[in-house]
Amino acid sequence: MLRISIQTVLRGALMAAGLASLLAATSPLQxxxxxxxxxxxxxxxxxxxxxxxxxxxxxxxxxxxxxxxxxxxxxxxxxxxxxxxxxxxxxxxxxxxxxxxxxxxxxxxxxxxxxxxxxxxxSPSVFIVRKGSSISDVSPAALKDKKLGVTSSTAQESYANHLYPEMKKTVFRSSPELYKGLADGSVDIILEDKLAIYDWIANTKAGSCCEFKGPDLVDVTYFGxxxxxxxxxxxxxxxxxxxxxxxxxxxxxxxxxxxxxxxxxxxx
Structure with a gap:
């Protein structure tokens, strides 16, 4: 009986050592x-x-x-x-x-x-206005007395600063804040990435206030x-x-x- 117990202990020790070795080895996932x-x-x-x-x-x-x-x-x-x-x-x-x-x-x-x-x-960029807006022309001359909204540090901000220098601009920190500014009348028109704002206009109650205005803008210099x-x-x-x-x-x-x-x- 004693001999069997010793063998059992040795076998267990060897198995434990082997298991420890396996655990120490790098698994396939690792x-x-x-x-x-x-x-x-x-x-x-x-x-x-x-x-x-x-x-x-x-x-x-x-x-x-x-x-x-x-x-x-x-x-x-x-x-x-x-x-x-x-x-x-x-x-x-x-x-x-x-x-x-x-x-x-x-x-x-x-x-x-x-x-x-x-x-x-x-994705092109595009101007967006509230439905019923009197704005029909989005040229720099036609918009010079309007308030434009853009998001900070974007291609749209750079484009507006260079091509619409006479417009009064409000720079928003994020796109949701930009959209809210248009909806609540803080600005007359905004310039935004068309795909980014598509979901807001097409699928939200807040966005139903507004619509695209003018052609798609694809200037490589500003929008890449x-x-x-x-x-x-x-x-x-x-x-x-x-x-x-x-x-x-x-x-x-x-x-x-x-x-x-x-x-x-x-x-x-």
Whole structure:
């Protein structure tokens, strides 16, 4: 009996040692995680339907779904960081995060500070007025006595400052505040990304007050060639991996499924 007990103890010790060795070894999931490139992703979180916080304070939107798909296909270990729009490029350059996936238009001015992937969607800008407004002409001469609303540090603000210098302007901190300013009459007209405001106009009670006015604006100097993912100028490896991941999700149907979730038409 004693001999059996000793053997049992030894066998148990060996099994325990083996188990400890297995536990110490890297699991397949851990190995997969280690193979992924870390990527801190900045978003504004105040630009529905592209990126916003829902009732549970969780990030949602087209940008977030695209980012998650790219993180999966590109084998990135992603962490989202909410950042004020005014600080989003300076803090990228300062290495506080690695990428901006937040509907950033690839303007010539921004290209001097950051690198961009290929575009992941394209949207013109457009003027919006309240229904029944007397505004019919959106030329600089016709609007010089009107109050224009724009969002701070956007391509629309830059465009308005250069091409509509005589207009009185109110600069809002976020798109929701911009829309409210138009609805409540704080400004006569606003300039905004057409896709960004589409959902507000088409699908909300507040947005039913208002309508598009004038032609789509597609000036490459100010609005760039669509929205791209911004990275530091020297981050070439991550840029190449993101471009490859973009190609993949567009080819395998993932992009189209995300597109259809938010828009009844293609935004590529």
């Amino acid at each position: 190995a997969a995680a280690q193979d992924r490139m870390p990527m801190r992703v900045a978003v504004e979180g105040a630009f529905p339907p592209f990126n916003y916080l829902d009732a549970n304070n969780k990030l949602q939107g087209f940008d977030i779904d695209i980012a998650n798909a790219l993180c999966e296909v590109g084998k990135f270990e992603c962490q989202f960081i909410i950042e004020k729009w005014d600080d989003i490029i300076p803090d990228l350059v300062a290495n506080k995060y690695d990428a901006i996936i937040s509907s950033m238009s690839m303007s010539l001015e921004r290209r001097q500070k950051v690198a961009f992937t290929e575009k992941y969607y394209n 060639e669509g929205a791209g993912i911004a990275l530091r100028l020297d981050d070439k490896e991550r840029l190449a991996r993101l471009d490859e991941a973009l190609k993949t999700i567009k080819a395998d149907g993932t992009y189209d499924m995300i597109n259809a979730k938010y828009f009844p038409f293609s935004i590529q």
